[in-house]
Amino acid sequence: MHTLLALSRLIDAINARIGRSASWIVLIVVLISAGNAVVRKLFHVSSNGFLEIQWYLFSAMFLFAGAYTLQKNEHIRIDLLASKLSARGQALLDIVCTVLFLLPFSTLLVYYGWPMFMDAWTTGEMSADNGGLIRWPVLVLIPIGFTLLSLQGVSEIIKRVGFLAGIAPNPLDKAIDPKEDEHV
Numbered sequence: 001m002h003t004l005l006a007l008s009r010l011i012d013a014i015n016a017r018i019g020r021s022a023s024w025i026v027l028i029v030v031l032i033s034a035g036n037a038v039v040r041k042l043f044h045v046s047s048n049g050f051l052e053i054q055w056y057l058f059s060a061m062f063l064f065a066g067a068y069t070l071q072k073n074e075h076i077r078i079d080l081l082a083s084k085l086s087a088r089g090q091a092l093l094d095i096v097c098t099v100l101f102l103l104p105f106s107t108l109l110v111y112y113g114w115p116m117f118m119d120a121w122t123t124g125e126m127s128a129d130n131g132g133l134i135r136w137p138v139l140v141l142i143p144i145g146f147t148l149l150s151l152q153g154v155s156e157i158i159k160r161v162g163f164l165a166g167i168a169p170n171p172l173d174k175a176i177d178p179k180e181d182e183h184v
Contacts (some may be wrong), residue, residue, distance in 0.1 A: 004158045005168055011155040012071055015148055019068020025061040028053050048129040063145025067152035070102075073172055087170050089149045091160040094172075098153045106150040113142035 036050040069075055082090050120136040121123070126134055162168030 001162060001165060001167060005125050005136070005162050008155040008158040008162075011151050015067040015071050015152050015155075018148065019065050019071070022064035023069070025057050025064075029057045029061075032056070032057070048127065048131040049133055052129070052133045056133070056141075059138050059141050060107040062143045064148065066145060070149065070152045070156060087172065088164060090172060091163050095157055098157055102153045103150055106146040106153065109146040110143045110150070111137070113146065117143060147161055151165050 032054055034048070034053075040046045054138075082093060085093060115169050117136055117139040118132075120139045125135040127135065137181060156171065159168055159171040
């Protein structure tokens, strides 16, 4: 179990780094959006590429931050049931829901997302809009993002099993760490 907990810490570290990095995408999108507005108003020039790159970056932000959000227990929960359960009951509920819903759903999105990416890559699929971008960069984000989410789901299962076995702290307890750089 200690080896699995070490694996969980590794997955957590990878997703934390990716998730914190993804938060900076917001700034990039704001700068691109502002630049696009200035160029459009001052020079009467516009490009669908500017709009599409914003869409691509928002996709990256949400797909890369999903696993980090799960790690921080910030996904929406239905507290109607969970709030009535003990800490052990909540851990069991999380394990069951992760196994029955999160992992199969994420696996399906990786399974169907990868061929979509490969098709776009091999055919050089482009946006239908004039001045649009190639499609494969945004399509590859789907299997990558849901692979990260699946890995984080496995990590969360490991932590909850460790808690139930009495060898790990309750992962739902939020420890306040002043060094934690959650708020960018």
